[in-house]
Amino acid sequence: MPVAPVSQIKASVKVEPEEQVERLRTLLLGPEADQVIQRLVEKDQTTLVTEVISEALEQRASKDDSLAQSLSSVVDAAIDTSIKEHPDRITNVIFPVMGPAIRKAVAAALQDMVQNLNQVLSEGLSFRSWRWRFQAWRAGKSYAEYVLIKSLQYRVEQVLLIHRETGLLLQDVCVPQIAREDPELVSAMLTAINDFACDAFHKDQQQCIDHIRFGEYTLIIVAGPFAMLAGAVRGTPAAEVTTKLSEIIEKIHLDHASLLVGFDGDKTQLEPVQGLLKTGLLQKEAQRGRSVPWLAYGFIALAVVGMGLWITRTYQVYDQQRQVMQALEQQGMVILDQKRVGRSLQLVTLRSEADPSPQAILGQLDLTGFQVRVEDRVIPVVEKPIPVAEPSPRQQAIAQWQQTVAELQGMRLHFQSASSKLVAEDSAVLASMVVKANSLADLAEPAGVTDYQLILTGFADGTGNEATNRQLSRERAQVVFEQLQANGVVAEKVLLWGLGALPASELDGDEQRIVSMQVLYDQ
């Protein structure tokens, strides 16, 4: 398609320049040109902001706190969310910090403890500490309070923020554990004093008393247009206290001027200044040379040596006392009483006349430096026969019966080999047996024996056969029986039998060829 020259178009169509540009843009970019351009602009703005945001934030932050205040709530919320959703992550992040922090805190606590111990030793045992104790006692103060007074150059114990016009207390702070007057009344009274001073000396009401001294306290007052600050200082305050209080009152006026101007009695609005007021509770220790407390160390050394000596000596005394008691008791003495006073032991002993004296026993011990005094009580030895009860006639008869029976049962009558002939040596035994057997008849009744029986048992050695041996042993018993009967023993009282040879007997042959007697009785 043929295109007309531009000059011709211009000539044929008369169009405004802006409209021409618009047409051209539509031709080039299409009907959505506006939207495309808008997107490009937006994109460009984002890029622009990205490039300058850091510098912009930095600049704003250097101007005032508004950026930090604006971001604080956002950052707080972000941290809260992060901790809730990823608690492990925050743990991992702070872990490298926590370990060293804890170690540092423990080390600091230990260091404090050692320092305190050092201080207690050096302060507690020095001349100065005893002098202070005495002076505290005279002044009617506690030692701790007195030490504080002496060891501090100054301490700001209370800071009062007072509304100048009304004299009402706005806020106050004080160090812990001090007795203080009602701050409301103090602030009002302080205002009254100031008003009186201004009134009395025709000063401008804006002028103010700058300090009041009473006893060990100094009241430092710094005033602003709407409020004043009063610091109660114990000791001798340095210029830095006034400077600090001035800084605080200036800061309070800067931050809370509108509240102070329109103060309606509601002091809760000024609670945020508490932190600032606390920075005014300054204190400074008095400068002292750090000398080595030789006296304290010497005292401790002496105490340790003395204690060691005392323990050693006490143990020695105890050991010597133990030796004395042990030696006396081993010799059979009874300790009736003992009392030790220091290195002297008093004893009361009881012993038999036959036993050695305590002095003799103690003489054998090493009791250097240990004194023993003994009250020796002796029991005389009296030899007296032990009284024995006289046996009754019946007991005597029983004993005689039992003795006779035992003698009879112990008799052995030996026979010649393969014979019923008694060996010659035992004739006397047989005679004795006869006599004793006869005596049983007389002894039985007194001894309470109602009946008795004599049993004669004959034995043979093992040389013959069994029948022969049995016969021979019976014959031997018969021999004895006949002798008994012939000499008056009642025949019915005697039983006899022959047992032959004892099987497996280890006795000699002479000892096997015997007759023995057993006595059976009923009592």
Added chain:
Amino acid sequence: MISKKICLIGSFAVGKTSLVRRFVTDGFDEKYQTTIGVKIDKKEVALADQTLQFVIWDLEGPDEFAELRTTYLRGASGYFLVIDATRPKTLEIALSLNQKVRETLNSVPFLLLINKTDLEAERRISREELQPCIEAGWSVMETSAKTGRNVEHAFEVLAQMLVDHAEARSL
């Protein structure tokens, strides 16, 4: 809690200190002790919807030797003007004092207290004599620090007046 400074003003020996003692400690002492300068006490007053803390400045009563120190009035939110019912002169002095006070404090609530009303037989100020004050819009109340009559009530009324005054100013 809102704190307010209030003052007690009046001629000497009208019973200002006794009123404060009756209010703060519920006590009374027949022996007269003159106040030198100012004596300060505090007490809370409970109203229906809030509690006020009064810091009470009991000012030395002016006499032929001493004038009222108006510097002590600075910042007061209200005051009591106290007179002695047995001494007509104290009313005159009170009226004079009030003018001075108004110059210092402008328009703050106050209450005129006719004290020592327990001494009825010795009363020298009639109610008719007080009529001009009432017509002028003053709040007037009869009290007795000795018996405690109306003392606590007077402080409550002043407290309510301070609250109303503050609300009116904030509108």
